[in-house]
Amino acid sequence: VSGGHVAAIDLGATSGRVVLAHVSGSELRAETVARFPNTPVRTPDGLHWDVLGLYGAAVRGLGDAFRQAPGIASIGIDSWAVDYGLLRNGVLLGNPYHYRDERTSRGVLSVHSRMRHPDLYRRNGLQFLPFNTLYQFAAERRDVLDLANTALLIPDLVAYWLTGQARTELTNASTTGLLRVDDQRLDDDLFDRLGLRRSLLAPLIAPGESYGVLLDEVRAEIGAPGAVPVTAIGSHDTASAVVAVPMADAAASAYISCGTWGLVGLELPSPVVTDAAREAGFTNEGGVDSRVRFLHNVMGLWILSETVRGWEAKEGHAIDLPTLLDSAAEVPAASVPVFDVDDPRFLRPGDMPGRIDAWCDEHGVRPPRTRAEYARAIVESLADAFARNVHTAAQLAGVDVATIHIVGGGALNTLLCQRTADRSGLVVEAGPVEATALGNVLVQARAAGFAAGSLEALRDLVRRTHAPLRYTPTATS
Numbered sequence: 035v036s037g038g039h040v041a042a043i044d045l046g047a048t049s050g051r052v053v054l055a056h057v058s059g060s061e062l063r064a065e066t067v068a069r070f071p072n073t074p075v076r077t078p079d080g081l082h083w084d085v086l087g088l089y090g091a092a093v094r095g096l097g098d099a100f101r102q103a104p105g106i107a108s109i110g111i112d113s114w115a116v117d118y119g120l121l122r123n124g125v126l127l128g129n130p131y132h133y134r135d136e137r138t139s140r141g142v143l144s145v146h147s148r149m150r151h152p153d154l155y156r157r158n159g160l161q162f163l164p165f166n167t168l169y170q171f172a173a174e175r176r177d178v179l180d181l182a183n184t185a186l187l188i189p190d191l192v193a194y195w196l197t198g199q200a201r202t203e204l205t206n207a208s209t210t211g212l213l214r215v216d217d218q219r220l221d222d223d224l225f226d227r228l229g230l231r232r233s234l235l236a237p238l239i240a241p242g243e244s245y246g247v248l249l250d251e252v253r254a255e256i257g258a259p260g261a262v263p264v265t266a267i268g269s270h271d272t273a274s275a276v277v278a279v280p281m282a283d284a285a286a287s288a289y290i291s292c293g294t295w296g297l298v299g300l301e302l303p304s305p306v307v308t309d310a311a312r313e314a315g316f317t318n319e320g321g322v323d324s325r326v327r328f329l330h331n332v333m334g335l336w337i338l339s340e341t342v343r344g345w346e347a348k349e350g351h352a353i354d355l356p357t358l359l360d361s362a363a364e365v366p367a368a369s370v371p372v373f374d375v376d377d378p379r380f381l382r383p384g385d386m387p388g389r390i391d392a393w394c395d396e397h398g399v400r401p402p403r404t405r406a407e408y409a410r411a412i413v414e415s416l417a418d419a420f421a422r423n424v425h426t427a428a429q430l431a432g433v434d435v436a437t438i439h440i441v442g443g444g445a446l447n448t449l450l451c452q453r454t455a456d457r458s459g460l461v462v463e464a465g466p467v468e469a470t471a472l473g474n475v476l477v478q479a480r481a482a483g484f485a486a487g488s489l490e491a492l493r494d495l496v497r498r499t500h501a502p503l504r505y506t507p508t509a510t511s
């Protein structure tokens with residue numbers, strides 16, 4: 035195969051990007067042609083995504099990509115999971131809610147009054163997270179939900195606007211809670227029990243399949259010369275990230291997809307839905323090529339970025355993150371508290387240092403004092419959660435883990451990578467930073483015939499073109 039170009043739209047919780055890539059059997063070259071902020075908006079009815087702003091920026095980014103490479107053969111879209119837009123006859127009924135919006139708590143009460151979480155877990159295999167789509171549906175206003183005839187997950191909504199085809203991509207569908215963990219089909223009985231119309235979710239589409247080609251008006255707007263297909267990829271960003279984890283041996287590797295969240299776990303051939311897995315908060319999400327993403331959602335770098343955002347708001351100027359992390363590296367690890375990053379109090383936007391103080395007071399430990407100490411405490415607490423969850427995952431799945439891969443923005447955080455190695459006693463291999471976009475690109479490239487083979491072959495290509503950085507554990511943990 036001679037190779038060719040594909041374009042990826044990758045929407046993260048804090049920023050989005052359009053990536054142009056050239057892929058062949060020996061080449062994986064990806065360049066970010068557009069990057070734009072993702073700034074949630076609070077209105078009196080709650081916290082929302084500015085989905086039109088994101089779509090507009092993504093379309094402009096595609097325009098840039100097509101100017102550089104008019105022969106782009108395919109487009110793929112991924113974003114954070116669980117959130118959706120409601121539509122009536124193709125018209126968006128409002129701005130999608132942000133998964134950090136408070137309304138989800140009433141959805142949880144309503145769903146659990148009909149089915150307890152242990153029973154749900156046996157069916158859908160999902161870690162309890164209050165924002166899983168089924169809880170959000172239960173929190174919607176009844177009149178709005180009755181008006182809607184379709185709910186499209188965020189990447190599927192973008193695909194719909196680009197192609198006019200309404201589908202529900204499988205890996206992201208697995209985060210709704212409405213997909214059966216055993217056979218990856220929508221759980222009709224669960225829809226009934228929750229009083230949801232089965233038709234609310236559009237027909238499923240698997241990674242590698244095509245939604246359809248760009249609508250004529252979109253084609254004109256972005257300057258695409260021909261009928262370009264939008265290809266389904268692992269549209270859940272974490273599913274795409276896992277595709278691009280350069281594991282030499284998936285059976286002996288754990289991964290941490292570390293950005294806003296830290297998704298810590300293993301790729302498995304089949305789900306683990308034991309009581310122990312449920313109690314440890316482990317989820318079984320759908321992966322590309324029917325692999326299972328057995329992982330735990332750790333709160334992630336959100337705690338650090340929200341802390342910094344608070345300081346910046348107070349001071350009225352930007353804080354340089356690398357400088358802050360350098361000063362954090364000077365703080366002795368033993369002098370800062372290790373707090374539970376998964377405590378629900380850290381989920382919503384707000385005063386993170388204040389919440390860390392409260393956690394420390396309740397647990398009888400000294401809170402951090404300086405900014406460097408806060409940053410160090412956050413890094414130590416994340417590294418502790420990462421290390422613990424790798425070992426728990428290995429134990430629950432009966433896997434012997436030799437290497438931890440850290441991909442995503444967290445791979446740039448050398449202190450976090452080293453401390454994860456130290457605290458786990460395992461080698462950490464860091465990178466690629468843009469794993470999500472690369473995973474998006476690779477599955478498209480395979481569908482277009484530019485790269486061939488199993489996930490192992492695709493990962494081998496990532497390893498050859500994006501060699502990870504190695505951190506070995508030191509004795510001081």
Ligand code: LRH
Pocket residue numbers: 046047113114115116133270271272294295297331
């Ligand atoms: C990471 C992510 C994660 C989900 C959360 C909503 O971006 O997709 O896998 O649990 O966002």
